[in-house]
Amino acid sequence: MEHRRILSLSFPHLGAERLLRRGSDPAGVPLAVAADRGGAQVLVSVSPTAAAAGLRVGQALRDARAMCPHLATRWEAPAAEAAFLFALSRWLGKFSPWVAEEAPTGLLADVTGCAHLFGGEAALLAQIEGDCATLGLTVQAGLADTVGAAWALARYSGRRAEPGRSGDAIDQEAPATRSRAAKRRHAGPAAGSPPRGRIAAPGSTRTAIAALPVAGLRLDADLVAELGRLGLRRIDDLANQPRAALARRFGQHLVFRLDQALGLAPEPVSPARPETRFAARLSLPDPIGLEADVMAAVDRLLPALCERLKRKGLGARRIRLECHRADHTMGAAEAGLARPSWEPERLRQLLAMKVPGIEAGFGIDMVRLVATETEPVKVHQHRGHVEAADDAKARLTGTPLDDLMGRIGARVGLERITRVAPSDSHIPEKEVQILAAAWSDPATGWSAPAVARPHLIWPPDPVTAPESPAVPKQFRWRNRDMTALSASGPERISPEWWLDDPAWRTGVRDYWSVTCEGGERLWMYFAHGAGLSSGWFCQGAFA
Numbered sequence: 001m002e003h004r005r006i007l008s009l010s011f012p013h014l015g016a017e018r019l020l021r022r023g024s025d026p027a028g029v030p031l032a033v034a035a036d037r038g039g040a041q042v043l044v045s046v047s048p049t050a051a052a053a054g055l056r057v058g059q060a061l062r063d064a065r066a067m068c069p070h071l072a073t074r075w076e077a078p079a080a081e082a083a084f085l086f087a088l089s090r091w092l093g094k095f096s097p098w099v100a101e102e103a104p105t106g107l108l109a110d111v112t113g114c115a116h117l118f119g120g121e122a123a124l125l126a127q128i129e130g131d132c133a134t135l136g137l138t139v140q141a142g143l144a145d146t147v148g149a150a151w152a153l154a155r156y157s158g159r160r161a162e163p164g165r166s167g168d169a170i171d172q173e174a175p176a177t178r179s180r181a182a183k184r185r186h187a188g189p190a191a192g193s194p195p196r197g198r199i200a201a202p203g204s205t206r207t208a209i210a211a212l213p214v215a216g217l218r219l220d221a222d223l224v225a226e227l228g229r230l231g232l233r234r235i236d237d238l239a240n241q242p243r244a245a246l247a248r249r250f251g252q253h254l255v256f257r258l259d260q261a262l263g264l265a266p267e268p269v270s271p272a273r274p275e276t277r278f279a280a281r282l283s284l285p286d287p288i289g290l291e292a293d294v295m296a297a298v299d300r301l302l303p304a305l306c307e308r309l310k311r312k313g314l315g316a317r318r319i320r321l322e323c324h325r326a327d328h329t330m331g332a333a334e335a336g337l338a339r340p341s342w343e344p345e346r347l348r349q350l351l352a353m354k355v356p357g358i359e360a361g362f363g364i365d366m367v368r369l370v371a372t373e374t375e376p377v378k379v380h381q382h383r384g385h386v387e388a389a390d391d392a393k394a395r396l397t398g399t400p401l402d403d404l405m406g407r408i409g410a411r412v413g414l415e416r417i418t419r420v421a422p423s424d425s426h427i428p429e430k431e432v433q434i435l436a437a438a439w440s441d442p443a444t445g446w447s448a449p450a451v452a453r454p455h456l457i458w459p460p461d462p463v464t465a466p467e468s469p470a471v472p473k474q475f476r477w478r479n480r481d482m483t484a485l486s487a488s489g490p491e492r493i494s495p496e497w498w499l500d501d502p503a504w505r506t507g508v509r510d511y512w513s514v515t516c517e518g519g520e521r522l523w524m525y526f527a528h529g530a531g532l533s534s535g536w537f538c539q540g541a542f543a
Contacts, residue, residue: 003202005115006269008150009092009107009128010140011085015045018084019074021136030068034061035076044076048138078104089272091131095124100271106154108147110269121199144200147269148261149209152216152235157198159213206262210236217257223250235261278316278371280305287326287363291355294323297367298351302344305369315340318373321351323358324366331358336414338405338437340375350406405437419443427496427504428511428539429457451491451511454523454540459503463536469526471512477538483517490526506533513542 011017015033030050032043041061053068065071081104089107092099095118098110111124118124125141132139142153200208209216212235215224227250232238238246238258247255259265280301288294298321309316317340323331333354341347405417419437423430431453465475471487490510495501506527514522523540527533 003112003145004110005112005121005202006144006147006150007096007109007111007124008102008142008144008147008154009109010142010154011088011105011107011132011137012140013045013047013051013138014085014105015076015081016047016050017137018081020047029070029072030055031072031074032061032064033076034073088137091135092128095128098269098271100269102151106151108150108269111143125198140198142198142200144208145202145205146261146263147267148217148257149200149205149263151218152209152212152261153198153200156212156216206236206239209261210234210239214238217254217261219254219257223254226250276312278305278308278312278314278374279368280308281366281368283366284364287365289360289363294355294358294364294367295348295352298348298355298369301367301369302347305371306342306344306347309342309371309374313376314371314374315342315377316347316371316373317375318371319347319351320370320372321354321358322368322370323360323364324368325361326363326365327361329361331361331364333358334372336373336406336409338402338409338414338417340377342377346406353407353411425496426493427501428453428493452513452542455543457523457540460525460537460539463524463538465536467535469510469528471514471524472536475536477522482520482522484514485517486515488513493525505529506537511539 016031019033020031028049030053031047032050032055033045034041035044037044043055043057043059043061043064046055046057050064050068050071053071055064055068055071061073085101085103085105085107089099089101092107092109096109096111096114100108102108111121115121115124118127121143125143128141129139140154140157142150142155142157144150144153213224214227214233214235214237215221216235217238219227227233227238232241235258238254239262243255246258256265260267282297282301284297288297306316316337318334318336320332320334325331333351335347335350335354337346337350405414409417415436417437418434419442420432421435421443423433425431461478463475463477465472471484471489473484475482475484489512491512492508492510494508495504495506507529509525509527511523511525514524516522521542522538523542524536524538526536
């Protein structure tokens with residue numbers, strides 16, 4: 001039976017070396033990447049030169065500057081580092097098709113059956129180190145039968161378990177206690193034996209990682225410190241202990257990590273699914289600068305892009321036009337659709353509105369179309385020849401409302417086009433909801449309320465009037481004395497008792513449509529609540 005072979009790569013200086021590769025910082029000057037952690041500025045990555053000066057990850061920035069006054073610092077860019085790690089995962093794909101990222105600074109690869117293509121496992125690691133040296137990166141590699149063992153070898157091979165410096169460590173107790181503790185230990189590799197190396201031979205995982213520190217099991221720092229105080233500093237110290245006692249004292253997580261490293265618990269390598277990109281580009285022999293030439297390039301690219309979308313059953317929801325200029329700059333324009341589509345005619349209309357806003361500069365030598373957002377397009381089953389003909393006509397001309405929203409959205413933005421839809425509530429201000437028209441369907445079966453609602457609704461304004469359910473003849477509202485000529489109502493509305501809405505703590509309301517002497521038609525209500533919540537209020541006005 002062939003053993004699985006897992007390769008683990010660690011880039012201990014990834015953040016700093018990514019900046020050094022750009023050439024903006026001198027190679028000989030110590031460089032560190034800083035970030036805010038818990039309200040303090042600490043180092044999250046250091047260059048090899050800074051590490052040689054004694055700086056370390058997790059150190060306070062002020063302490064690092066005191067140790068190294070000529071230290072150059074840059075702020076952390078998590079998105080850029082994640083993109084760089086993804087690029088490295090694509091590079092590692094030349095050695096194995098099964099590659100996974102181990103954020104933030106590691107990679108995993110299942111190289112089972114791949115090492116012989118590169119001259120063996122040792123030659124494989126040598127080639128990886130050579131490629132990383134060419135890329136200006138420091139790499140630590142480990143190869144074993146399990147993910148946990150490979151991870152430990154990559155990061156702790158050649159490092160011995162450091163003795164604890166705490167006063168309550170077992171090795172610092174009385175000589176009699178230390179002798180009894182030594183007798184309790186089972187036989188294993190000697191404490192001073194050298195590590196086995198970064199490559200664990202097939203079937204010898206336990207022997208290869210026995211002398212490594214317990215931190216190689218991917219444990220928390222607090223748990224590692226607690227184990228060290230008890231004299232359990234190496235992996236074989238844990239492997240020789242009864243599992244039940246370890247689980248009771250330190251929890252199942254410790255035993256699970258140990259079993260993963262020894263191959264007793266499965267841990268698969270889960271590679272990230274490759275992102276499907278829908279794009280098409282056209283490289284031009286000579287730079288162009290006319291709108292007609294750009295649209296001619298778009299006409300050549302759109303059919304190929306839409307055909308790819310159609311084969312996948314997807315439609316473009318947002319499409320970007322990139323015009324790369326001869327001076328290595330780029331002009332871009334994006335257009336959104338109210339409904340996803342793979343029809344070139346509908347996409348072309350929107351792109352034609354965006355082309356005039358792109359500057360040609362010294363000339364455009366490459367045009368690229370990218371469907372940045374895609375959604376599934378449902379295929380409709382026709383019920384007859386008439387419906388099929390209508391559907392074919394709709395595909396050619398597009399849905400008029402969707403095309404109109406697309407053209408208006410190209411000018412003002414799709415998010416600014418809204419529609420009103422009914423809501424499941426009898427509260428006046430909650431009866432309707434405003435939705436983005438491009439991401440919602442028109443409401444069907446919507447019936448108007450039995451009592452007309454005002455055109456303007458605002459938060460209730462207090463009205464000075466006698467505290468009586470009868471509509472007052474004289475009242476004062478917004479510092480104005482008003483006289484009521486007529487009133488229609490009431491419409492009694494109760495609050496939603498299952499919700500605690502502060503605006504409806506006034507209790508039951510009786511709404512009236514009150515026509516005033518000055519021509520105003522107000523929407524007023526009397527609240528039957530107790531105390532300050534009762535009385536007359538004005539909440540809206542009719543046109």
